[in-house]
Amino acid sequence: MASGSFAAQPETTAWTRLMVNRNWLGFWFMVPTMIFLLFFLAWPLILGMWMSMTDMRIGRGGVFIGLENYQYLLEDRDFLNATGFTLAYTAVASVVKFAVGLYLAILLNNHMPLKAFIRAIVLIPFIVPTVLSAVAFWWIFDTQFSIFTWLLQKAGFLAKGQYINWLGDPFLAQCSVIFANIWRGIPFIAITLLAGLQTVSPSLYEAATLDGASGWQRFRFVTYPLLTPIIAVVMTFSVLFTFTDFQLIWAMTRGGPVNATQLMATLSYQRGILGGRLGEGAAIATAMVPFLLAAIMISWFGLQRRKWQQGESND
Amino acid sequence: MASVQIADVRKAYGSTQVIHGVDIDIEDGEFVILVGPSGCGKSTLLRMIAGLENISGGEIRIGPRVVNDVPPKERDIAMVFQNYALYPHMTVADNMAFSMKLRKAPKEEIADRVGKAAAILGLEKLLDRYPRQLSGGQRQRVAMGRAIVRDPQVFLFDEPLSNLDAKLRVQMRTEIKELHQRLKTTTVYVTHDQIEAMTMADKIVVMHDGIVEQMGAPLDLYDRPANLFVAAFIGSPSMNLLNGTITPAGFETEGGVVWPIGTHPADSNGKAAVLGIRPEHIQLDDNGLKAEVVVVEPMGSETQVVVRCGGQSLTCVFRERITAKPGELIGITPDTNVTHLFDAGTGKSLAA
Numbered sequence: 001m002a003s004g005s006f007a008a009q010p011e012t013t014a015w016t017r018l019m020v021n022r023n024w025l026g027f028w029f030m031v032p033t034m035i036f037l038l039f040f041l042a043w044p045l046i047l048g049m050w051m052s053m054t055d056m057r058i059g060r061g062g063v064f065i066g067l068e069n070y071q072y073l074l075e076d077r078d079f080l081n082a083t084g085f086t087l088a089y090t091a092v093a094s095v096v097k098f099a100v101g102l103y104l105a106i107l108l109n110n111h112m113p114l115k116a117f118i119r120a121i122v123l124i125p126f127i128v129p130t131v132l133s134a135v136a137f138w139w140i141f142d143t144q145f146s147i148f149t150w151l152l153q154k155a156g157f158l159a160k161g162q163y164i165n166w167l168g169d170p171f172l173a174q175c176s177v178i179f180a181n182i183w184r185g186i187p188f189i190a191i192t193l194l195a196g197l198q199t200v201s202p203s204l205y206e207a208a209t210l211d212g213a214s215g216w217q218r219f220r221f222v223t224y225p226l227l228t229p230i231i232a233v234v235m236t237f238s239v240l241f242t243f244t245d246f247q248l249i250w251a252m253t254r255g256g257p258v259n260a261t262q263l264m265a266t267l268s269y270q271r272g273i274l275g276g277r278l279g280e281g282a283a284i285a286t287a288m289v290p291f292l293l294a295a296i297m298i299s300w301f302g303l304q305r306r307k308w309q310q311g312e313s314n315d
Numbered sequence: 316m317a318s319v320q321i322a323d324v325r326k327a328y329g330s331t332q333v334i335h336g337v338d339i340d341i342e343d344g345e346f347v348i349l350v351g352p353s354g355c356g357k358s359t360l361l362r363m364i365a366g367l368e369n370i371s372g373g374e375i376r377i378g379p380r381v382v383n384d385v386p387p388k389e390r391d392i393a394m395v396f397q398n399y400a401l402y403p404h405m406t407v408a409d410n411m412a413f414s415m416k417l418r419k420a421p422k423e424e425i426a427d428r429v430g431k432a433a434a435i436l437g438l439e440k441l442l443d444r445y446p447r448q449l450s451g452g453q454r455q456r457v458a459m460g461r462a463i464v465r466d467p468q469v470f471l472f473d474e475p476l477s478n479l480d481a482k483l484r485v486q487m488r489t490e491i492k493e494l495h496q497r498l499k500t501t502t503v504y505v506t507h508d509q510i511e512a513m514t515m516a517d518k519i520v521v522m523h524d525g526i527v528e529q530m531g532a533p534l535d536l537y538d539r540p541a542n543l544f545v546a547a548f549i550g551s552p553s554m555n556l557l558n559g560t561i562t563p564a565g566f567e568t569e570g571g572v573v574w575p576i577g578t579h580p581a582d583s584n585g586k587a588a589v590l591g592i593r594p595e596h597i598q599l600d601d602n603g604l605k606a607e608v609v610v611v612e613p614m615g616s617e618t619q620v621v622v623r624c625g626g627q628s629l630t631c632v633f634r635e636r637i638t639a640k641p642g643e644l645i646g647i648t649p650d651t652n653v654t655h656l657f658d659a660g661t662g663k664s665l666a667a
């Protein structure tokens with residue numbers, strides 16, 4: 001702002017100017033939110049990072065030890081396995097959730113009898129509290145009473161009296177928790193993509209049909225490109241939620257057997273809260289940040305408005 | 316190019332019939348316009364030709380082939396939608412090239428055809444833009460370009476000009492007509508604007524409540540409307556319709572006013588009927604019927620006057636300038652060569 005002209009008037013102090021200037025006015029309105037965010041988001045994050053550089057334990061303040069926790073973690077097999085499994089868990093679950101979610105969304109976008117009812121059913125996994133569904137999966141994957149085992153026995157793939165140790169075998173346990181996560185995550189993706197699909201004007205499909213496009217080509221050249229912005233948003237959220245998942249694992253396996261299903265979040269909780277080594281737990285949690293940042297950056301660049309979208313300068 | 320034959324075509328959505336047996340013959344290269352009030356089934360009929368709606372009864376042929384069960388992409392037709400339906404994520408060039416790309420046409424051929432279509436429509440400078448960066452008229456042209464590139468058997472237009480302002484509409488009207496004269500592709504064009512229909516069509520099909528009221532050349536419909544609906548629908552300002560009875564002296568309306576008429580239809584004495592007189596077919600005549608001036612609307616080249624005569628309002632269009640004030644009496648007389656008589660009950664024309 002041209003402050004020179006203001007300075008000529010003795011009664012306007014710098015302070016009153018700050019209070020009435022339009023540019024600053026916007027700032028004042030943002031102050032409450034900024035304080036709120038600083039206090040509840042930035043402060044815990046910074047505190048966590050600081051803790052990760054101390055040897056703090058429960059009930060005893062720590063001393064600053066620099067990156068020692070991280071050095072230790074880099075040689076810790078459990079941590080490395082947890083990181084690897086977290087990445088695999090996120091990758092596999094996100095890809096499957098996306099594929100099935102998109103398929104369901106397209107299916108639900110068609111005319112079919114009982115449409116409203118089916119849409120409501122699809123939402124169920126999303127509505128049920130996580131812990132409740134985890135307990136249900138605990139039963140579904142129970143060694144003796146598993147419905148899958150029962151089905152396999154009925155279908156003749158498994159002899160009677162033979163059991164599968166779903167959550168006891170490391171690899172099967174990993175598959176089981178991924179399956180549970182997928183089951184729980186699909187509705188969010190399906191319903192969001194369905195909302196996106198419904199914004200596509202039907203006459204575009206008709207135009208494409210007349211232009212000679214087959215069903216697959218209509219999807220590939222019309223639906224999919226028009227859906228990319230919403231796909232980017234929904235997949236970012238999905239990846240973030242999956243990567244930081246805690247409840248499902250904790251309720252189903254507590255990271256077992258032998259840490260096979262340990263995610264970074266559960267490991268951090270186990271070491272920091274249950275094990276009492278707050279510094280180390282904080283270091284594990286902080287180690288998740290770079291991965292999350294990377295995911296956000298990728299989607300941020302992916303999310304940038306396409307040229308054809310409304311609302312950007314004409315260039 | 317191809318002819319289109321529509322034979323006894325019907326359409327029902329569930330139990331509601333919306334098209335009740337329509338027969339239309341469209342010749343190769345003809346420009347046919349479907350007009351009618353909103354909801355009369357014009358779009359439905361067009362979409363059945365395109366294959367976007369299935370046909371509940373009857374038969375549609377494109378060229379020699381019955382297309383009832385032919386999927387849209389094999390009918391070789393191109394359609395321009397009312398909202399244009401341009402692909403928002405494709406540039407103008409890609410929008411126009413889409414159908415050819417799907418057909419895996421060679422790149423040079425695509426570039427060639429798109430370039431030619433763009434030149435015809437004056438879109439050369441806009442080829443790299445996205446639809447949202449275009450004005451309404453430009454979008455409309457791109458939609459036409461997409462159809463032209465296809466070089467289809469038949470063009471279908473569904474109210475392509477209804478989103479444009481009045482001036483642009485007149486301009487695009489001329490452009491579409493020129494385009495048709497140049498390409499000579501069979502065209503079916505839907506509108507509810509009778510002026511559009513009169514000015515552009517080789518043949519007009521007037522539809523009403525799912526049936527064809529009349530079809531023919533624009534001036535045929537104007538000169539010889541087959542019924543009251545067509546009489547009122549075609550022409551602007553629309554035809555004056557007076558209720559009364561046919562008497563030996565002429566046509567008597569209430570209040571004992573007797574209008575002169577040309578030929579008396581056979582056996583029509585004492586018959587209740589409707590007399591139709593176009594506003595432009597009424598002349599000033601001091602010896603004519605006395606009419607009270609209600610409103611005078613000078614338009615420059617002509618003057619539109621609303622008068623009351625025998626208790627009924629009439630609109631007249633005079634070439635002369637009228638100095639009469641509202642409330643004054645003027646003498647008017649119809650041109651009896653071009654008056655129309657309709658049966659009061661059936662609405663059918665009484666002309667032989």
Ligand SMILES: Nc1ncnc2c1ncn2[C@@H]1O[C@H](COP(=O)(O)OP(=O)(O)OP(=O)(O)O)[C@@H](O)[C@H]1O
Pocket residue numbers: 328331333351352353354355356357358359360507
């Ligand atoms: N999907 C549908 N289900 C039931 N009735 C329908 C459906 N689509 C159209 N109709 C009915 O069919 C009739 C004809 O509709 P159509 O869209 O062909 O009218 P139109 O002549 O194109 O009118 P406009 O000039 O307003 O576009 C209307 O009465 C409409 O209510």
Ligand SMILES: [Mg+2]
Pocket residue numbers: 357358359
């Ligand atoms: Mg319509």
